[in-house]
Amino acid sequence: MAESEHSSSENASMDSIEEHSKQDSELEFSDDEETLIIRMFNLVGERWSLIAGRIPGRTAEEIEKYWNTRYSTSQ
Template sequence: MSKPNFTEEEDDLIARMYKLVGDRWSLIAGRIPGRTSEEIENYWKSKNSTSST
């Protein structure tokens, strides 16, 4: 399964929206045409996961 490519603009918007509304993925997805809340949540979690292994 390949990760969907997010543009720099989408990444910035997701980060700003997350600061405002937290993990309300469907609300964030409503601001980004063509993206699902699941895609955004998975992207955010994979991008911001901290691996301490």
């Protein structure tokens, strides 16, 4: 019985690692996407939903998180 508890604990830990890895991969943007984000940001500022509307499959939250991770000036 202790063995099954340990096993499900490991599974939960692996699920957490896989989820974190999935979130990191979502922040991988192509060069074209990055260029478009920069250009749109210079035009419309932090209007993430407008920028996301130009990039199929991306949400405003993903773009904002990417921007803040990559280009944020506050440290």
